[in-house]
Amino acid sequence: MSNSTMTASDRPTQTSMAGLSGWLIRHPPLFTLLLIVLVSLVIGAISPQFWQVANIFDMARASVVTGLFGLGFLVVLAAGGIDMSFTAIAALLMYWLTTATASYAPWMPMGVVLAAAAVGGMLLGMCNGLLVHYLKAPALIVTIGTQYVIRSFLLTFIGTELFVNIPMSIEDFGKYEIWRVSTDNGSIAILPAYVLVLVVAGIVTWWILNRTLMGRAIFAIGGNSDIAERLGYDLKKVQVFAFAYSGLLAGVAGMLHVSSNRLANPFDLSGTELGVIAAVVLGGARITGGSGTVAGTLLGVVLVTLVNNVLILAGIPSTWQAFVVGCFIVLAGALFATRERR
Amino acid sequence: MNSQNPSRSVNPKAEADPSAAGPFLELRGIHKRFSGVYALRGIDLTIEAGQIYHLMGENGCGKSTLIKVISGALTPDEGSILIGGREVVLSPIGALSAGVETVYQDLSLLPNLSVAENTALSQQLVESGGHLARRIDRTRLMETAVRALSAVGLPTDARFCATAVEELPIATRQLVAIARAIATDAKLVIMDEPTSALTKREVENLIGVVDQLRAHGVAVLFVSHKLDESKSIGGRFIIMRDGAKVMEGNIADHSKSELGYWMTGKTLDVVRYRHGAHGGEPLLDVEHLGRAGAFSGVSFSLARGEIIGITGLLDSGRNELARALVGVSPADAGVIRLAGQPLTLRRPIDAIEAGIGYVPEDRLSEGLFLEKPVRSNIVAEVLGQLVNRFGKIDVGRSRSLAAKIAAELQIVAANLDNPVQSLSGGNQQRVLIGRGLTINPKLFVLHGPTIGVDVGSKDTIFRIIQKLAGDGMGVILISDDMPELLQNCDRIIVMRKGLIAETFEAETVDEDTLYRSLLLER
Numbered sequence: 043m044s045n046s047t048m049t050a051s052d053r054p055t056q057t058s059m060a061g062l063s064g065w066l067i068r069h070p071p072l073f074t075l076l077l078i079v080l081v082s083l084v085i086g087a088i089s090p091q092f093w094q095v096a097n098i099f100d101m102a103r104a105s106v107v108t109g110l111f112g113l114g115f116l117v118v119l120a121a122g123g124i125d126m127s128f129t130a131i132a133a134l135l136m137y138w139l140t141t142a143t144a145s146y147a148p149w150m151p152m153g154v155v156l157a158a159a160a161v162g163g164m165l166l167g168m169c170n171g172l173l174v175h176y177l178k179a180p181a182l183i184v185t186i187g188t189q190y191v192i193r194s195f196l197l198t199f200i201g202t203e204l205f206v207n208i209p210m211s212i213e214d215f216g217k218y219e220i221w222r223v224s225t226d227n228g229s230i231a232i233l234p235a236y237v238l239v240l241v242v243a244g245i246v247t248w249w250i251l252n253r254t255l256m257g258r259a260i261f262a263i264g265g266n267s268d269i270a271e272r273l274g275y276d277l278k279k280v281q282v283f284a285f286a287y288s289g290l291l292a293g294v295a296g297m298l299h300v301s302s303n304r305l306a307n308p309f310d311l312s313g314t315e316l317g318v319i320a321a322v323v324l325g326g327a328r329i330t331g332g333s334g335t336v337a338g339t340l341l342g343v344v345l346v347t348l349v350n351n352v353l354i355l356a357g358i359p360s361t362w363q364a365f366v367v368g369c370f371i372v373l374a375g376a377l378f379a380t381r382e383r384r
Numbered sequence: 385m386n387s388q389n390p391s392r393s394v395n396p397k398a399e400a401d402p403s404a405a406g407p408f409l410e411l412r413g414i415h416k417r418f419s420g421v422y423a424l425r426g427i428d429l430t431i432e433a434g435q436i437y438h439l440m441g442e443n444g445c446g447k448s449t450l451i452k453v454i455s456g457a458l459t460p461d462e463g464s465i466l467i468g469g470r471e472v473v474l475s476p477i478g479a480l481s482a483g484v485e486t487v488y489q490d491l492s493l494l495p496n497l498s499v500a501e502n503t504a505l506s507q508q509l510v511e512s513g514g515h516l517a518r519r520i521d522r523t524r525l526m527e528t529a530v531r532a533l534s535a536v537g538l539p540t541d542a543r544f545c546a547t548a549v550e551e552l553p554i555a556t557r558q559l560v561a562i563a564r565a566i567a568t569d570a571k572l573v574i575m576d577e578p579t580s581a582l583t584k585r586e587v588e589n590l591i592g593v594v595d596q597l598r599a600h601g602v603a604v605l606f607v608s609h610k611l612d613e614s615k616s617i618g619g620r621f622i623i624m625r626d627g628a629k630v631m632e633g634n635i636a637d638h639s640k641s642e643l644g645y646w647m648t649g650k651t652l653d654v655v656r657y658r659h660g661a662h663g664g665e666p667l668l669d670v671e672h673l674g675r676a677g678a679f680s681g682v683s684f685s686l687a688r689g690e691i692i693g694i695t696g697l698l699d700s701g702r703n704e705l706a707r708a709l710v711g712v713s714p715a716d717a718g719v720i721r722l723a724g725q726p727l728t729l730r731r732p733i734d735a736i737e738a739g740i741g742y743v744p745e746d747r748l749s750e751g752l753f754l755e756k757p758v759r760s761n762i763v764a765e766v767l768g769q770l771v772n773r774f775g776k777i778d779v780g781r782s783r784s785l786a787a788k789i790a791a792e793l794q795i796v797a798a799n800l801d802n803p804v805q806s807l808s809g810g811n812q813q814r815v816l817i818g819r820g821l822t823i824n825p826k827l828f829v830l831h832g833p834t835i836g837v838d839v840g841s842k843d844t845i846f847r848i849i850q851k852l853a854g855d856g857m858g859v860i861l862i863s864d865d866m867p868e869l870l871q872n873c874d875r876i877i878v879m880r881k882g883l884i885a886e887t888f889e890a891e892t893v894d895e896d897t898l899y900r901s902l903l904l905e906r
Contacts, residue, residue, distance in 0.1 A: 070707035256516040258505055265496035272492055273459065273506055274514055285518075332496040361876065 052318055060267030068328025070378055071338035077324075077370060078345050081352075089355040092231055095223045096231035097355070101347050103233075107311075109134075109240040109343045110295035111318040113247045114288030116239040116339045119322060120251065121284040122264035123174060123181035128318075129287050129311040131166045132296030135159045138200050139297065140306040143209045152215040152301070159293035167191065167289020171282035183284075192213075204305040216301030236298050243291060248336040250287075258283055264332035300349065321346040324374050345370065407654035408433045408571050408603055409454070409484070410421045412468035416449055416627075424448040424460070425627045428825050428889045432571055434598050436619030438607045438635060441647050442808075442838035445626040447607055447873040451574055454605075455479050465904050477514045480506065487578065489836075491561040495550035499538075503563045504528035510568060532567035533560075533713030536593050553698070555586035562593055565602075577836060579613055584864070584899055585697070591617055609838055611640045612867065623647055648840040651836040657846045658890065664688035667858040668827055670709075679882040680717065686827070691849065691859040693890065694760045696879035697902060703745065705879070706831050707864045710742040711735040722827060733801035736765060741825030743816045745832045745862075747809075751816045758797050759786040760814050761804045766822045789818035794844055810841020817848060834868060846872055859906035866895045878902055 065072070110129055118125040124151040139159055143150050170188055174181045218235035225231055251257035256279075262270035263280045271277050300306045325342030326332025349366050409431040416424040424446050426601040431437065441447050452458040453465070454476030464471050468481045474482070486492065493502050504525045512518045536559045538544070549557055558578060565573045579587045593619070594604050608614050614621065615635055621645045623631040631646045667688045674680035679701030686692050696702040708715040711729035722728045727738050735742065744750035752761055763770060765783045770785070772778050786800050793814040797807055804815055813833060821827060830849065834842045849872055853859050863869055869876050873890040880903045886901050 127648070222855065253520055253522075255505075255509060255518045255520055256514060258501060258518050258520065259509075262494045263497060265494045269492050269494060272455075272476055272486075273487070273494075274480055274509055276514055276516065279516055 050245025057105050067098070070374075071335060072375060073261045073322050073346055073377060074326065074338060074341040077165050078341065081345070081348055088357070089352075090106075091355050092352055094225060094231075094291050095353070096225055096229065099221075099223075099231045099233045102237050102352055102353055105343050105347045106237055106302070107295045107299050107339060108314070108318055108321060110243055110291045110298070111314070112321045112339045112343045113243055113336065114291035114295075115318055116320045116325075116327060116334050116336065117247065117251070117260060118181070118284045119327050119329070119331055120264045120334050121260040121280055122267060123281065123284060124185065125170065125285060125288045126169075126185040126315055127166075127180060127189040127192060128288055128292035128295075129313070130196070130244060131163050131292040132188040132299065133308060133311045134166075134192050134196045134200070134296075135162045135293045136296030136300045136307045136310075137196060137205065137308045140208050140300050141201060141205055143186040143212065144205070146209055147323060148209045148211075150211060152211045152297075155209075155212060156294060156297050159297045160290045161293075163254050163289035163291070163296075164286045165289070167292070168230045168282050170289065171285035175278045175281045185381060193312065200308070201213065205308075206304075208300060208304060208306060212297070212301050213304050216298075216304060232269065232327060234302065236301060239294065239298060243294070244340055246335055247287075251336065255282060256280070261332055266332075317346055317350075317367070320371050324370060326374075326378065328378065372380055395619070407431060408468065410466040411454070412458045412464045412466070414450070414465070414753070415447075416453060416458065416460050422627050424453070426463070427624075427627075427629055429622065429629070431603050431605065433571065434601045435603050436594070436598060436617060437603070438612070438614040438617070438619060439607045439624065440609075440611075440614070440620040440621055440625035440643065441604055442810075442840050445624045445647075448576075449627075450604075451486060451576060451607060454572075455484055455574065465770075472797055477510065481513075483511045483569060484570070485502070485565035485568055485570035486574040486576070487558075487561045487565065488576045489578075493549045493557055493558050493564075493879050494549055498546050498548060499533070499552070499560055499795045500526060500529035503532050504567045506564055507568050508530070516809065517778075518680055526837060528567045528795035529563075531562040535596065536560075536563045536881055537589075538563065555589070558586075558590060559593065562590075562597070566597070566600075570602060572598060572605065574605045574607070576607045577609065578606065578608060579608065585903060587613065609836065609842075611643055613641065625649060630731055644839050645836070651707055656891070657850050658691065658873065659850075664690070664856065665724060668860075669719075669721040671719045672720075673708065673715045673720065675704055675708055675713065675715045675717070676700075677709075679879070682718070682879075682884055684877060684884065684887070686858045686860065688826075688856045688858055689853050690875075691853050691861060691873045693873035693876040694860060694862045694879065695864055695866070695869060695902065696885075697864075697878060699881070700879040701864055701882035701904075702879045703831070706745075706860070709735070709860065710740055710829050711743075712744075736823055739823065739826040741820030741823055741828040743813075743820050743828075743830045743833055745835070747812055747816050752804050754810060755803050757801045758790070758795070758801040758815055759783060762786040762789050762800075762818050763822060765789050768779060785822065789821060792821075793818050793848055808838075808841070808842070810837045813837050813841065813845060814848070819843070821852075825857060827860070827864070828852060831862045832865075833861070833863070834865065841869075866898050869897065869898070880904065887895055 077107040082092070091097060100320065105196060112127055115125055139155055143155055170185055171185050177184060216234060216236060219232050220235045223231045251260065259270070259275045259280045262275050263277060299311065321342035322334065322339050323329055325334065325338030327338065337367055346367060350363050353363055354360055354365065398689055407430045411427055411429040414424050414427040427450060429652060439447055439450070449458065450681070453460050454684040456479030456826050457475045459473070465474060466472070498851065508520060508525065526545065529545055533540045538556065538559050549560060552560065561575070567601065576788045578590060597604055601698045606614065606617070618636055621632060621643065622629060623643065625647065637735040664687045666685055669773060670685065671683050673682040682705060684692065694702050694705065701751070704713060708746060709720065711734045713733045714730050720729060722738055729735050748754065753764065763785055770777050770782050790797065790800060795818065797811060804812060807815065817833070834845055849859060861869065870890055876888045876890050876893065876898065877884055878886045878898065883902070886896065
């Protein structure tokens with residue numbers, strides 16, 4: 043239905059793609075939304091605890107790091123790349139900056155630490171972008187390589203021990219509240235202020251992708267890099283930007299992870315890449331690049347967080363989480379693939 | 385101004401444009417070599433505003449290289465490029481901002497971006513000089529898009545503007561590409577084989593748009609193989625051979641055979657290739673064949689040694705019929721009998737085993753393994769017969785089979801181990817035909833066998849087809865190139881809306897009658 047009349051009349055078979063599935067195929071994020079609603083209704087019916095403010099706040103909190111990773115991954119994916127190194131970048135910066143701040147400058151305000159994490163992540167991301175561009179190698183391979191290198195660097199040169207004496211400024215940042223609600227059973231539910239970082243990152247990412255030439259260049263390159271180059275889009279600039287942006291968000295995400303957990307574990311975050319990729323793909327972005335939306339990605343993040351956090355409420359063992367996420371991914375993959383096949 | 389081009393100033397249109405004091409673009413002595421091999425040798429060219437040019441020549445003559453030089457994708461080794469009388473060094477973005485817009489065969493559209501963005505974003509990119517850290521002026525984007533889209537007669541409503549280009553049919557995409565040229569205020573639009581994927585009606589529409597461009601003082605440079613079309617469009621021609629310009633002039637002043645001669649250096653037959661009567665024993669019998677949503681009730685029969693042409697508009701079901709006959713997208717109703725045996729064609733392998741050879745329409749995406757050697761491409765369908773008892777492919781036998789086919793079909797390749805993408809279009813097509821022949825087919829289905837193939841290669845391919853039929857093979861030729869069908873077939877089936885509309889004897893029907901039959905009920 044979103045096709046013009048012209049297309050419709052030229053492809054008579056296409057209009058048969060009516061009904062719910064056709065509608066969902068054309069608007070992938072709605073599919074994600076539908077799954078979120080379904081899961082919420084089911085879990086909510088089984089366990090009334092689900093709809094409690096404390097649970098909602100918990101999920102918001104749990105979405106932040108995945109959300110930041112997801113936004114970064116979306117930008118790289120939209121530009122036709124894949125980034126596997128963001129968790130390693132986040133782990134390196136969070137551990138390094140936390141331990142360094144604690145030993146040399148415990149008075150350092152959180153704003154400066156966050157900025158350092160952002161800049162550090164950006165620089166590492168730029169390295170990814172430059173490698174991908176100049177080696178003309180698949181981004182998947184290059185970033186798996188850099189992931190290993192960064193992780194090994196962290197564990198060899200920076201440290202392997204759990205670090206709990208995190209500086210006050212970092213710890214305090216995780217405690218700022220924007221909303222405190224007293225619940226019926228006397229406990230207190232708190233929405234921490236750092237969820238705003240995800241909100242801001244979402245808005246900025248949306249603005250870059252939709253309102254700047256860089257954003258359109260990202261989609262152009264992701265759609266067909268040869269054609270985009272021919273039209274005058276600078277492949278190098280776009281690739282470096284996309285990976286740098288992903289690195290920047292990864293750095294910030296790493297620090298928020300420390301802030302909210304009040305400890306720095308160099309082995310944390312490792313292995314969460316697939317969950318992030320799952321979220322972005324569930325949000326309707328094609329794995330082959332050139333598509334995806336911020337809204338879809340955030341919905342995907344919510345869906346994955348939901349499954350990871352609330353199945354337990356319904357009495358489903360946590361080992362089933364991956365099963366459910368996996369089924370959703372296969373379902374989404376099958377649905378969105380029909381969009382390509384037409 | 386330029387003494388090398390005496391017949392240049394005959395066009396009054398150029399003088400009508402007040403801004404054009406001199407030619408828009410001039411090339412002087414352009415040389416380009418690739419690892420020592422000449423692609424261009426001393427090309428001089430003058431492009432005047434508001435004039436139409438046809439750049440002609442066989443595959444490999446240097447046309448594409450020349451286009452890339454003009455559009456800034458390649459830098460010449462020697463020679464100079466002048467735009468508006470000033471010498472320039474062109475980059476892709478530089479050429480665009482100078483007003484040179486190239487519409488390649490793939491149309492250079494970004495499939496995932498919207499119609500509006502494809503149309504009007506280049507304007508803002510060019511203005512920013514390629515800098516990407518800029519806000520998009522969305523109001524202006526839409527204004528420009530609406531202006532340009534309406535200039536080529538496309539809808540301008542918000543829904544159409546927001547449609548992703550990949551969802552549009554090819555003819556509409558082409559108009560979007562032209563709209564982009566208008567949006568960037570192009571002075572010269574280069575179109576690389578723009579009509580190869582279009583039906584006649586769409587071609588006429590395109591020609592109308594080109595006329596409008598010209599009326600706005602835009603020069604248009606066509607790169608085309610279709611002499612008929614070029615003649616009907618009119619304007620000037622430039623013929624290249626072996627990297628050099630061999631002739632230029634007014635296209636109306638020369639006959640097709642003259643033009644063909646300059647392109648190939650040899651005289652070409654423009655007569656019917658098909659000689660002699662058909663009517664051997666029956667080979668193929670198709671009864672009430674159908675596929676939901678594509679075609680239905682298709683019945684025809686074909687004798688050994690007979691050539692049947694099938695044509696129709698894009699939505700006529702001819703492509704789907706071809707794919708059903710070779711098991712690519714199976715029919716869901718009716719019967720296909722080959723030499724009396726009923727066939728079940730559910731997958732391509734069923735057709736191969738039944739002895740049906742197939743040359744698909746799009747050799748690049750459906751036919752060839754582009755990066756693989758010519759040899760591997762030729763033997764790809766008979767690998768099973770080439771393995772020794774350890775399951776390893778016998779390279780010696782593979783080589784000799786490929787060499788035999790290459791010799792039979794006059795495939796010109798420096799080395800059969802070179803990637804097939806290094807061959808010219810005509811040779812690539814012959815590789816595909818050769819692959820089809822390795823299975824010794826009884827029936828050969830050729831889908832658009834000469835799309836994007838130059839005149840000389842066309843001649844060779846037609847002769848091959850005739851020889852195959854002469855040896856007793858049944859041939860089905862699906863094409864929208866009317867002269868091709870008329871020259872080669874015994875009978876021509878015209879399809880409309882999924883049905884067989886009419887069948888003609890190729891010897892007695894003429895092109896006009898065929899076209900009229902094709903377009904009826906539209």
